[in-house]
Amino acid sequence: MATSSAAGLGPVLEAGGPELARLLARTEGRLGEVIESYGDRLAEHAAGTLVAGGKRLRPILVYLCAGATVGAARGAAPLSESEAGAAVVHAGAAVELLHMATLVHDDVLDRAALRRGRPTVFRSGGRIAATATGDLLFSRAFAELVMTGDADAVRALSRASTALAHGELMQRADAWRADVSPDRYLERCELKTARLFEAACRLGAILGRPGPEAADALGAFGSRIGIAFQIFDDVLDVSGPAERTGKRRGTDLLDGTVTLPLILARRRDRDLRALDLREVVTDPAQAEAVCDRIALSGALGDARGEALHHVAEAKAALSDLSLPEGPRHALDLVADGVVERYS
Amino acid sequence: MATSSAAGLGPVLEAGGPELARLLARTEGRLGEVIESYGDRLAEHAAGTLVAGGKRLRPILVYLCAGATVGAARGAAPLSESEAGAAVVHAGAAVELLHMATLVHDDVLDRAALRRGRPTVFRSGGRIAATATGDLLFSRAFAELVMTGDADAVRALSRASTALAHGELMQRADAWRADVSPDRYLERCELKTARLFEAACRLGAILGRPGPEAADALGAFGSRIGIAFQIFDDVLDVSGPAERTGKRRGTDLLDGTVTLPLILARRRDRDLRALDLREVVTDPAQAEAVCDRIALSGALGDARGEALHHVAEAKAALSDLSLPEGPRHALDLVADGVVERYS
Secondary structure, three states: OOOOOOOOOHHHHHHHHHHHHHHHHHHHHHHHHHHHOOOOOHHHHHHHHHHHOOOOHHHHHHHHHHHOOOOOOOOOOOHHHOHHHHHHHHHHHHHHHHHHHHHHHHHHHHOOOEEOOEEOHHHHHHHHHHHHHHHHHHHHHHHHHHOOOOHHHHHHHHHHHHHHHHHHHHHHHOOOOOOOOHHHHHHHHHHHHHHHHHHHHHHHHHHOOOOHHHHHHHHHHHHHHHHHHHHHHHHHHHHOOHHHHOOOOOHHHHOOOOOHHHHHHHHHOHHHHHOOHHHHOOOHHHHHHHHHHHHHOOHHHHHHHHHHHHHHHHHHHHOOOOOOHHHHHHHHHHHHHHHHOOO | OOOOOOOOOHHHHHHHHHHHHHHHHHHHHHHHHHHHOOOOOHHHHHHHHHHHOOOOHHHHHHHHHHHOOOOOOOOOOOHHHOHHHHHHHHHHHHHHHHHHHHHHHHHHHHOOOEEOOEEOHHHHHHHHHHHHHHHHHHHHHHHHHHOOOOHHHHHHHHHHHHHHHHHHHHHHHOOOOOOOOHHHHHHHHHHHHHHHHHHHHHHHHHHOOOOHHHHHHHHHHHHHHHHHHHHHHHHHHHHOOHHHHOOOOOHHHHOOOOOHHHHHHHHHOHHHHHOOHHHHOOOHHHHHHHHHHHHHOOHHHHHHHHHHHHHHHHHHHHOOOOOOHHHHHHHHHHHHHHHHOOO
16 A cells, blocks of 8 residues: 555646646745754754655645635635635645655655655654654644644544544554455545545635535545545556556565455455465565466456546546536546556 | 653642542543544554553643633633533543653654553554554544634644654754753753643643633743653653662663753763763663762752752742632642652
8 A cells, every 4th residue: 555656747737727836836835944943953854755755746636626716706816826825835735744744654664765766764864763753744734734723624634644544553454364355445545545635625625715615525526536546556566567666566465465456356366365465475576476466367457447436436526516617627637647647 | 751650649639629530530531432433453552552541640730720710710610510621621632642642652662562561552563553553642632622623722732742753853863962961951851741741731721711811821830840840750760769660770871862860960970971871871781880870970969959940930930820729739739749759
């Protein structure tokens, strides 16, 4: 259940136009300020993590949802120039900080030396500094959102944050259990990944133009693409290729994380069903051999199909809202992007 | 800088009377509900941590501050039966959850097998489950406080939470540096320990009878006793005795944490000043030998004096408020308690 890969967001950025670009630039500025507020070398770790950054997919969701006029426009000025714009940027920074906090802690747990080609905090600072850095980013995420003064917004983030930790615990409890059900797997995806996507969209609705009444529909959109995003990450861990993902295939198998491709492959391949993972997968070469076997079974197509189903549901969730063409198109592109990046 | 020891709170509980007892009973009920909301075996870890519990010193601070009538009484009904009582109990549970989160993470970092005579989450569930359990408790702390709907309250907790992580990072950066200044040491105490004490008192003020206008004075009280509390914990790590503290002397020295007793002893003892900690302290027996040397120098008395100074400042902070005799007495007992437990 690695979540390191970002979607190909070029078309989304294009559709979002200068307004999205301005909000993203302000996010970088805000993240920089958060880091600078720690002054000395203690900040290095956090800075490395934030600068190494990803594609800012979660802030993008905040901004696209926040900028989507639902029904009558609430003010004609661009969001980035309005008062709501400041709150929305705090929300974008907050979801990114929370996401970074989980990455830093994941790297400690996986003893990972590299992320996106740079040394992890775990590698450069050790496990103690990395655990504390994760806690710091965690705390800063809430501090950032509290600046909006909106209790509903803080509630949305605290729910997502609780779900993330709960999902991680659930995944640990399921380790090496190849007979885990698809429903249980999807529940894990929801907790570990989708709830933060959902929170990003909810925050955009609550603090931006759509307003709280659109939070459920936009939240459902976020949740569905979050699940699709995670399924595709898990497909990628089996399918590779390594030159695209930056890591060997089968890393999930190596730490006992059973994901949808294996769950579905066991239905198609009796030999896979009989396999005791803990005995068979003890080195990377063996993990790659199991990946080959999963791919041969045809289960990757099944898993992609499941992800596409969630993408379709995400788009359907938007149909309850009378979104204008522009924002609707940009959100559809995000939904397609989480799938197209690997197919 | 271990913070495992709780003050002897008997006299405080007596002074707080049935009202404090009711609020503490509701805290236990609330913590139980938080745990039950996770249902299956995933909750075990969190449950073990919360049940193992401490003396609930931080919730007690919330309740004593919340119940203190400043000037004219705001309603005659006992706090525990008023509407504010519910918010105050959420705050008490929140500070305890945040405290527990830091303990669980500390145990991972220290690879500790026991806490208060029970297996740690690290011991029973491993480092992955323990890190996730800490994150879960962290998140739940905010979720709990958000239920008050008070943005100022959430802000107070997020500041404390940020400070805790910052303090931990600072302590790591200072590891093995015997020449760290007393001011730097006190800054660490403030970040790692005092800010959460301060937040507890602030939350009591904001959500309880005193109101936000008393938050600064009560917060200053909490901050000062937090620093005194930490200094005494650090004295105890040197002075023991082990049968009282439940652990061998010198555990701080073993992981390179330089605290006030050593900082002050180096002023009195030239040989200690010449000591290279990293070379000399490599096993528990050597750590105990250094503890003996620190004690012989007379520095423990100096350190106790510093703590007493902060206790006096804590009490002075209260004098700005026209507190009635009852609450004033109970808070004074807490202040004395953090010192008397070891002297």
